[in-house]
Amino acid sequence: MELFHKILKAAVDGGASDIHIKVGTPVIFRISRQLLSIEAPMPTEEWMNNIAENIVPKHVKVKFQEDREIDFSYYEEGVGRFRTNIFQQRGSLCLAMRHVKTQVPDFEQLGLPHVLKKIAEAPRGIVLVAGSTGSGKSTTLAAMIEHVNANSRKHIVTMEDPIEFVFEDNQSIIEQREVGLDTVSFQSGLKHVLRQDPDLIMVGEMRDSVSFAAAMSAADTGHLVLSTLHTTTAALSVIRILDFFKADEREQVRRQLAGTLRSVICQRMVPTLDGSMTPAIEIMINTSTVRKLIEENRLDKLSAAIETGQDDGMQNFNQALLKLVQEGRISKEEALLKATNAQALEMNFQGIFLTEGKRILG
Numbered sequence: 001m002e003l004f005h006k007i008l009k010a011a012v013d014g015g016a017s018d019i020h021i022k023v024g025t026p027v028i029f030r031i032s033r034q035l036l037s038i039e040a041p042m043p044t045e046e047w048m049n050n051i052a053e054n055i056v057p058k059h060v061k062v063k064f065q066e067d068r069e070i071d072f073s074y075y076e077e078g079v080g081r082f083r084t085n086i087f088q089q090r091g092s093l094c095l096a097m098r099h100v101k102t103q104v105p106d107f108e109q110l111g112l113p114h115v116l117k118k119i120a121e122a123p124r125g126i127v128l129v130a131g132s133t134g135s136g137k138s139t140t141l142a143a144m145i146e147h148v149n150a151n152s153r154k155h156i157v158t159m160e161d162p163i164e165f166v167f168e169d170n171q172s173i174i175e176q177r178e179v180g181l182d183t184v185s186f187q188s189g190l191k192h193v194l195r196q197d198p199d200l201i202m203v204g205e206m207r208d209s210v211s212f213a214a215a216m217s218a219a220d221t222g223h224l225v226l227s228t229l230h231t232t233t234a235a236l237s238v239i240r241i242l243d244f245f246k247a248d249e250r251e252q253v254r255r256q257l258a259g260t261l262r263s264v265i266c267q268r269m270v271p272t273l274d275g276s277m278t279p280a281i282e283i284m285i286n287t288s289t290v291r292k293l294i295e296e297n298r299l300d301k302l303s304a305a306i307e308t309g310q311d312d313g314m315q316n317f318n319q320a321l322l323k324l325v326q327e328g329r330i331s332k333e334e335a336l337l338k339a340t341n342a343q344a345l346e347m348n349f350q351g352i353f354l355t356e357g358k359r360i361l362g
Contacts, residue, residue, distance in 0.1 A: 004051055007040055008079045012099055017134075019082075022094040023048055032275060048093040052086055059181050073100075073162035073178070083164055100164045104146040105139065111278045111329075112143060115313035116265065119285070120144035121152070124222045125262030126215055128206070130229040130237045135267050136279050137228040138164050138204075144226065145202060148172060154199035159189040161204050172200075179204075190214035194221065203227040209244040216253075219260035233317070233340065234264040234284035235302035238294060258294040261286045268317065268338050270330050278329055280320040280338055287312050318345045325349070 007027055011019045016029035023045050026037035055074050056064055064070040069087035074097070076082070082097040107117060119127055127144075129137045142165040148154060154172045161179035168174075175196075183189035186203060187210045193201055194217075206212050206227045215225045231237045241257060242250045263286060267279040284290060284306050293301050306316045315323075321335040322345065332349055339345040344354065 001051070001054055003041060003047075005076060005079065007038075008076050008082070008097075010038065010040075011097075012080050017099060019095070019097040019099075021048070021051075021097075022089065023092040033269075033271065033277070045092055048095075051095070052093055055084070056086060057181070063180070071162055072180075073164065081164070081166070083162060100138075102166065104142045104165050104167070107143055107147065110136075110139065110143055112140060113281060113283065113313075113315075115283060115285075116140070116144060116281075117147055118313070119263045119265070120147050120226075122224055122262050124219055124224055125286070126219045126225045126227070126257075126260050127262045128227055128229050128237055128264045130231045130234065130264060130266040131268060132230065132232060135269050136277075137267065140265065140267065140279070141202065141226055141228060142167075145174075145200070148200060149174060155197055156200045156202065157193055157196055157198040158202040159183060159186055159193070159204060160202075161186070186211045187214065190218070194218060194223070198223060200224045200226065205229070206241070206244075209246075209249075212241060212244050213253075216256050216260050219262075220256070224262070229264075231266065233303070234266040234282045234306060235299065237264045237266065237284075238299055238302060254297060255295060258286075258291045261291075261294070266317075270321070270324065270334050270338050272329050273331060278324065280317055280324060280330075280335075281315070282306065282317045282320060283314050285309065285312055285314050287314075316340065318348065321345060322348050 011029050014029060014031060016031050018030035020028040021043055023043050027040045029036050029038055057072050060070050060072055071085050074082045074084045080102060081100045083100055085096045087094055129141050131137050145156060149167060149170045149172045152171055156172050156174040158176045159179065160176065163176050163178045177183050177189055179185060190211055191214065201218055201223055203211065203215060206229050215227065218225050229237055229240060231240045242254060245253050264284045266282040269277045270280050272278050287309060289305050293305060306314045317340045321339055324330045325332055325335050336342045336345060
């Protein structure tokens, strides 16, 4: 365990976001999105088995033996907390660990738009933070919860798999429940959470129709529900939600979603000129226009509504990337690589702005 401690400490000290350990190959760190091998003894089968025996929590050991893979949160004294996945490949154990910073970053540190504070302060509704794996969804969600914690007297209940950021009560009181340890499943936790008098409910990830139906029910009864979703744009998030449900249920769900959705925040991480990373964020807010488009099943028009909704706090990825370039934070080249419509963004750089969104909505 001494070598394992040294590896984790070296990762944190070196600014690594992720650690990859498998038998017979060098230990790999991900630093600034790049995979780098480090100088360390080659992991052996015996060493990996010993690590697994020591770090896998007791409450998931049986499930790990059955499934041969498991997610959990691991805390190393004097080093930090890691979101951990242990799994098998070619019959040998592998570890993938992500360092979770103990202190929740604030909006300014993360470069998040201030409109997200207003969204986090909403009294009710569903707020989704979307994006691909590694796009910073959990960190943005944590910053929004910490903003509420620091500024409002509310009761916050989180359900996570596993717990990543650890919150301390400030103005609000917070209970954090880990799936598998404190509750059997997201569905079970959501079923009982309304009896716990919450104001804000955070669900680590929306995974199926049962959990999303429970979230809509909570929003319907006056609660704010925050969660994450794996989608690439805000508009596609609505389609993804409907895909959770059977075809004959989607009409009713879509109309209910039109009334309960508060906002969808979708983000992509972009390398900055100073060598760090910053999020480019697309924001869709459930304005009267967006609500009408969802109600009438005109989901193909949502992108146009986002593009033309800047006065309401909305922005699409191209608008977010253009702003980051104008602020001197990212290069044009990186912006074009992350753009939803690179050709349109190239024209924006030249001062040409087409009003396609207004034409489509009109």
